[in-house]
Amino acid sequence: xxxxxxxxxxxxxxxxxxxxxxxxxxxxxxxxxxxxxxxxxxxxxxxxxxxxxxxxxxxxxxxxxxxxxxxxxxxxxxxxxxxxxxxxxxxxxxxxxxxxxxxxxxxxxxxxxxxxxxxxxxxxxxxxxxxxxxxxxxxxxxxxxxxxxxxxxxxx
Amino acid sequence: xxxxxxxxxxxxxxxxxxxxxxxxxxxxxxxxxxxxxxxxxxxxxxxxxxxxxxxxxxxxxxxxxxxxxxxxxxxxxxxxxxxxxxxxxxxxxxxxxxxxxxxxxxxxxxxxxxxxxxxxxxxxxxxxxxxxxxxxxxxxxxxxxxxxxxxxxxxxxxxxxxxxxxxxxxxxxxxxxxxxxxxxxxxxxxxxxxxxxxxxxxxxxxxxxxxxxxxxxxxxxxxxxxxxxxxxxxxxxxxxxxxxxxxxxxxxxxxxxxxxxxxxxxxxxxxxxxxxxxxxxxxxxxxxxxxxxxxxxxxxxxxxxxxxxxxxxxx
Numbered sequence: 001x002x003x004x005x006x007x008x009x010x011x012x013x014x015x016x017x018x019x020x021x022x023x024x025x026x027x028x029x030x031x032x033x034x035x036x037x038x039x040x041x042x043x044x045x046x047x048x049x050x051x052x053x054x055x056x057x058x059x060x061x062x063x064x065x066x067x068x069x070x071x072x073x074x075x076x077x078x079x080x081x082x083x084x085x086x087x088x089x090x091x092x093x094x095x096x097x098x099x100x101x102x103x104x105x106x107x108x109x110x111x112x113x114x115x116x117x118x119x120x121x122x123x124x125x126x127x128x129x130x131x132x133x134x135x136x137x138x139x140x141x142x143x144x145x146x147x148x149x150x151x152x153x154x155x156x
Numbered sequence: 157x158x159x160x161x162x163x164x165x166x167x168x169x170x171x172x173x174x175x176x177x178x179x180x181x182x183x184x185x186x187x188x189x190x191x192x193x194x195x196x197x198x199x200x201x202x203x204x205x206x207x208x209x210x211x212x213x214x215x216x217x218x219x220x221x222x223x224x225x226x227x228x229x230x231x232x233x234x235x236x237x238x239x240x241x242x243x244x245x246x247x248x249x250x251x252x253x254x255x256x257x258x259x260x261x262x263x264x265x266x267x268x269x270x271x272x273x274x275x276x277x278x279x280x281x282x283x284x285x286x287x288x289x290x291x292x293x294x295x296x297x298x299x300x301x302x303x304x305x306x307x308x309x310x311x312x313x314x315x316x317x318x319x320x321x322x323x324x325x326x327x328x329x330x331x332x333x334x335x336x337x338x339x340x341x342x343x344x345x346x347x348x349x350x351x352x353x354x355x356x357x358x359x360x361x362x363x364x365x366x367x368x369x370x371x372x373x374x375x376x377x378x379x380x381x382x383x384x385x386x387x388x389x390x391x392x393x394x395x396x397x398x399x400x401x402x403x404x405x406x407x408x409x410x411x412x413x414x415x416x417x418x419x420x421x422x423x424x425x426x427x428x429x430x431x432x433x434x435x436x437x438x439x440x441x442x443x444x445x446x447x448x449x450x451x452x453x454x455x456x457x458x459x460x461x462x463x464x465x466x467x468x469x470x471x
Contacts, residue, residue, distance in 0.1 A: 104264065106262075106263060106264050106284045106285065106286075107263065107264050107265055108243070108261070108263040108264060108265040108266040108268070108269050108283070109265070110263065111243075111263055112242055112243050112244065112263075112266075112269050113242070114242060114244060115244075115269045115272075122354075122355060123354075130351065130355065131265070132265070132268070133264060133265025133266075133268050133269070134264035134265045134284075134286060135264070135286065135349075135351040135355075136351070137350050137351050137354065137355075
């Protein structure tokens with residue numbers, strides 16, 4: 001058994017599908033964080049069997065759409081003075097803006113740096129998205145390879 | 157009302173709006189002199205980041221025949237693009253000088269970027285292997301003129317269905333009409349992209365069949381849309397050489413087709429239609445090219461919101 005201290009203020013991203021915790025950290029650009037971050041991988045879960053958990057001290061301004069894109073099964077708990085003040089079940093976002101990059105080398109976003117990366121949901125069950133520029137279809141289920149646009153919101 | 161709008165992909169206009177364009181193009185064909193000064197004082201920019209003869213000439217001829225003027229570039233290396241300028245900066249600058257712009261670009265979705273940074277109408281004249289909506293207007297206008305409508309057609313597409321943007325655009329546009337079915341003839345390597353199959357054909361429950369053999373499809377087709385295997389879309393020359401002559405429509409194969417089957421081709425042709433077919437009355441690709449100029453004239457007039465005296469009287 002591994003014990004991780006509870007956090008006083010911040011967020012706990014719970015019920016992350018086992019294995020997706022690292023994807024989520026990749027988006028959060030955790031290397032640049034000055035705050036305490038705890039990552040628990042393959043923890044026991046009554047709901048899913050195994051799960052990942054991420055705890056971040058002193059951070060609450062998190063993009064729920066982005067997390068929903070990576071893992072809609074996860075839940076976000078906002079912690080204030082060691083107590084859960086709010087619990088949010090993530091959903092699959094209808095539109096994602098500047099979270100992932102289009103993989104298609106023929107897409108205009110590969111050369112136009114200022115164009116926002118825009119994807120629209122076309123199949124909720126398979127979490128398939130269409131690039132609004134080139135129509136490339138990507139699935140966020142399983143082993144997707146799209147590069148994340150890092151938020152860098154730890155640079156405060 | 158199309159005034160001030162963009163044409164970025166074939167579904168941007170409703171079927172009613174398309175019909176208005178076809179009727180206007182038909183009027184222009186009947187009485188071109190009524191429109192010869194309609195765009196006097198108007199300036200069209202042709203921004204061709206990728207070489208094109210046919211489409212660029214067609215747009216330039218269309219604007220000049222409407223009495224307007226044209227400025228532009230015909231390849232990216234002679235423009236400020238060669239200096240590294242972004243699409244959005246180029247468009248913002250060009251918009252200071254002209255009334256509308258036609259854009260061809262090798263990158264897919266480039267006209268969407270252009271349209272997002274200006275109020276002037278942007279026309280997509282081809283974005284990579286993606287869309288070519290004015291070719292679609294040309295194709296639809298030709299079908300409408302020859303067949304009188306679009307319902308209940310069996311349409312065959314043959315050749316490069318993967319990179320053939322005219323194919324993707326026309327499938328999308330035709331899928332809005334009643335009881336249209338498609339036979340998609342291509343080698344395995346050049347089948348239609350997933351987004352066309354999933355988002356249009358399967359989603360809209362359109363009847364379609366993917367085959368490799370052209371002869372088995374020919375007898376049931378009302379329209380055969382031939383395409384060129386495009387060398388410029390291949391990363392690997394060997395693949396191009398292996399696939400380029402896979403389908404050749406010749407006189408013998410035409411004997412398998414219906415007496416009123418239309419043969420269309422966006423041109424330029426290389427080997428995929430033998431020249432002997434040109435004499436066949438079912439071969440309509442050169443007529444199609446001519447129609448392209450008239451439908452572009454109708455498009456320019458409509459996006460600029462210009463009503464000729466002729467039209468106003470009729471209204």
